[in-house]
Amino acid sequence: MNRTFTFIIFLIALATYAQNNVSEFAENTIEDVTRFGKAYANPAAKGVMYNLNNGWYNSAKVKDVLSFEISVVGNVTFIKRDESKFTLNTLNYNNVRFEDGSKSKEVPTIFGENEADIVALIDYNLNGENEPIAIELPNGIDDNVDYAPNVFLQASIGVFKATEVKVRFAPKIVYGRVEKQLYGFGLQHEFSKWFSKEEAFPVYMSALVGYTKFNGFYDVKESGEQDENQGIDTRINTWNFAVIGSTKFEKLNFYAGLAYLTAKADTKFDGVYQLEEEYEAFQDLVNNFSVENNNSGISGTLGANYKLPNIVFNLSYNIQEFSNVTFGVGYFL
Structure with a gap:
C-alpha cells in the first residue's frame, strides 16, 4: 500500500516536472520568435511610417470654405541597404x-x-x-529592392475660416507577393491668418495633423499565389504633426515643412517559421503570434507647386531616415 502510494506520488511529480518543463520551453520559444520577429519586421514598419506620412500638403495656404481639391499622389521611398540584414x-x-x-x-x-x-x-x-x-529562418522580399512606391487618392475641402479637412484612400492592391491598402484623414489650419496684418506677412504658415491606417500582407511562399493563411500580416497606424510654410506667388510657389512622425505596427506571423516534419507537434508554438513595433522620427520637406487654371502640379523631396520623393497632380475648384 505504501509502495503503491509512493509510486503514484512519483508519477505525479514526474508529470508535473514534464508539464512545467514544456511550459517553460513554450514561454522561452515564444519570447525567442517574438524577439526575432521584431527585428525582422522593424525596417518595414519604419519604412512604411516614412512613406505614408508624406504627400499631405502642397501649400501652407488652406482653401476657402467649400473650395476643394482632388489629387492623385504618388511617392517613392528609398530603402536603406543597411536595413536588409x-x-x-x-x-x-x-x-x-x-x-x-x-x-x-x-x-x-x-x-x-x-x-x-x-x-x-x-x-x-x-x-x-x-x-x-x-x-x-524566413527570407525577405528581395535583397535587390531599393525603393518602395505608393499611390493614393487624396481630397481636401475648406470647412471654416483658415481650416481644411483632408481624406486619403487607396483600395486593396496586389502585386507579386505583396498586398496593401490604406486610408486616412487630416486637418490643416493656417495660423498666419491670426496676424492682424496678414497681407503684409511674407509667407503662409499652417499646422497639420494627419492620420493614416495601412494594412499590408506579404506572402512568404514563392508560388505567386496569395494565401492569407500563410504570410506576414501588418497593421500600421501612423501620425504626422507638421508645421508648414509656403510662398505667396501667383503660379509657381515653394513650400517647406518640418514634421514629427509616429507609427505603431502590429505584425502577425502565420506559417512563417517552418519546422521539420518530425517536430510538427511544436509548429503551433511558432505560428499565429504577433509582434508590436513602435517608431518615431523627424521629417523635413522641400517642395514646389505650379498652378494652371483648376490644375496644380507638385513635387517635393523629404529629408528623413528613409528619404522620399513625392509628386502629385490635383484638380481644384
Missing part, C-alpha cells in the same frame, strides 16, 4: 543556436534575402537532454 546573436536568445557553433550571424530582415538557407536550432530539454528542433 540584422545580427542574430544567440546570446540574446533563450534556446536558439546555430548548428555550426556560431554565436551570431547576419540574417535578412523583410527587406533582405539569404543567399543560402539559414537554419537555426531550438534546444528542447527532455529529461535532462537537449533535443534540437531545426527551424528555417
Whole structure:
C-alpha cells in the first residue's frame, strides 16, 4: 500500500516536472520568435511610417470654405541597404543556436534575402537532454529592392475660416507577393491668418495633423499565389504633426515643412517559421503570434507647386531616415 502510494506520488511529480518543463520551453520559444520577429519586421514598419506620412500638403495656404481639391499622389521611398540584414546573436536568445557553433550571424530582415538557407536550432530539454528542433529562418522580399512606391487618392475641402479637412484612400492592391491598402484623414489650419496684418506677412504658415491606417500582407511562399493563411500580416497606424510654410506667388510657389512622425505596427506571423516534419507537434508554438513595433522620427520637406487654371502640379523631396520623393497632380475648384 505504501509502495503503491509512493509510486503514484512519483508519477505525479514526474508529470508535473514534464508539464512545467514544456511550459517553460513554450514561454522561452515564444519570447525567442517574438524577439526575432521584431527585428525582422522593424525596417518595414519604419519604412512604411516614412512613406505614408508624406504627400499631405502642397501649400501652407488652406482653401476657402467649400473650395476643394482632388489629387492623385504618388511617392517613392528609398530603402536603406543597411536595413536588409540584422545580427542574430544567440546570446540574446533563450534556446536558439546555430548548428555550426556560431554565436551570431547576419540574417535578412523583410527587406533582405539569404543567399543560402539559414537554419537555426531550438534546444528542447527532455529529461535532462537537449533535443534540437531545426527551424528555417524566413527570407525577405528581395535583397535587390531599393525603393518602395505608393499611390493614393487624396481630397481636401475648406470647412471654416483658415481650416481644411483632408481624406486619403487607396483600395486593396496586389502585386507579386505583396498586398496593401490604406486610408486616412487630416486637418490643416493656417495660423498666419491670426496676424492682424496678414497681407503684409511674407509667407503662409499652417499646422497639420494627419492620420493614416495601412494594412499590408506579404506572402512568404514563392508560388505567386496569395494565401492569407500563410504570410506576414501588418497593421500600421501612423501620425504626422507638421508645421508648414509656403510662398505667396501667383503660379509657381515653394513650400517647406518640418514634421514629427509616429507609427505603431502590429505584425502577425502565420506559417512563417517552418519546422521539420518530425517536430510538427511544436509548429503551433511558432505560428499565429504577433509582434508590436513602435517608431518615431523627424521629417523635413522641400517642395514646389505650379498652378494652371483648376490644375496644380507638385513635387517635393523629404529629408528623413528613409528619404522620399513625392509628386502629385490635383484638380481644384
